[in-house]
Amino acid sequence: YDNCGLSAIAAQPNESAVQVALSDALNAYPRNFAVAPLGAGWRQGPLNYYAYKYGDAWKHIGAIYANVGSSPAIWGHVKHAIAASGGAVVSEYGYGPNDTDFTAEVIRMQRDGVQLFFSSAVDGAYAAKFVNAARSQQVTWPIIFGGGAYDQTFLKQAGDNANGVFNDMLYARFFNTDEAAMIPAVKEYQTWMSRVGGNDVIKDLYSAYAWGSAQLFVEALKKAGPKATRVGLIKALHEVKSFDADGLLSPSDPGNKAPAACWILVQVVKGAWQRVDSPASTFRADCPYFKEP
Numbered sequence: 001y002d003n004c005g006l007s008a009i010a011a012q013p014n015e016s017a018v019q020v021a022l023s024d025a026l027n028a029y030p031r032n033f034a035v036a037p038l039g040a041g042w043r044q045g046p047l048n049y050y051a052y053k054y055g056d057a058w059k060h061i062g063a064i065y066a067n068v069g070s071s072p073a074i075w076g077h078v079k080h081a082i083a084a085s086g087g088a089v090v091s092e093y094g095y096g097p098n099d100t101d102f103t104a105e106v107i108r109m110q111r112d113g114v115q116l117f118f119s120s121a122v123d124g125a126y127a128a129k130f131v132n133a134a135r136s137q138q139v140t141w142p143i144i145f146g147g148g149a150y151d152q153t154f155l156k157q158a159g160d161n162a163n164g165v166f167n168d169m170l171y172a173r174f175f176n177t178d179e180a181a182m183i184p185a186v187k188e189y190q191t192w193m194s195r196v197g198g199n200d201v202i203k204d205l206y207s208a209y210a211w212g213s214a215q216l217f218v219e220a221l222k223k224a225g226p227k228a229t230r231v232g233l234i235k236a237l238h239e240v241k242s243f244d245a246d247g248l249l250s251p252s253d254p255g256n257k258a259p260a261a262c263w264i265l266v267q268v269v270k271g272a273w274q275r276v277d278s279p280a281s282t283f284r285a286d287c288p289y290f291k292e293p
Helices: 005-012 024-026 046-058 073-082 103-111 126-135 152-162 184-197 204-224 230-238
Strands: 041-043 061-066 089-095 117-121 143-145 166-169 264-269 270-274 290-292
Touching: 024 073, 041 046, 041 073, 041 103, 046 073, 046 117, 061 073, 061 126, 073 089, 073 290, 089 103, 103 126, 103 230, 126 143, 126 152
Parallel strands: 061 089, 061 117, 117 143, 143 166
Antiparallel strands: 041 290, 166 264, 264 270
């Protein structure tokens, strides 16, 4: 299901789609344009950072990943990138929709000699379930996520257990009000989300990517001219070589399907996500990208 209508799009010669692709097949399709192309690889900057900061613990990683859809393939790319940075995953578990408690997995990781937890193919709710289980076992490992934990659901469900958790990501802190004070694009996104959905609307990554996708589409439509055609729109989309939604997202190359790699690191401090070892309103400059051989 992560192909998101690929067969329908491919059946129409002049149709295009502006959407974030999760599967390798959709990401590679020439008429799909993503504000966050995935590619067969993973951002190397954070992994090199962890290898330097945590030393030998980076060679004893525990992980969970969603064992459904494109997540196992994505996690496979991440593991290869981890190995390229000198790390090693020594204990991992692919969870399904019936998994609600990770206590058994945490205990197994302890037996396997895990010294650090890192996971990328996980959403906010499951990240909270794991963190709650880890805190219940009083583990002392660093707990790090590669994107999925920056989520309002995670903070709500993990509560005080979230404090100390790290998360590296390819987008600004789009639901933090202090981020909106520094980045106009974040303020505009938050303003319209609240205006349309109310003050309690959930501001999640799906909506942030949808916002960026709409902006990419409109920019390409303008370039296609006042009498835009479908063919002209596809040409204009291919010509977009750099896009960051005015700072909401890390810069990527939608036209060439080149992934974003510049990142920020955040940590939960007193119940709120704060930037750590990162610029105040932009992305870090250590942006190598690991590509599968």
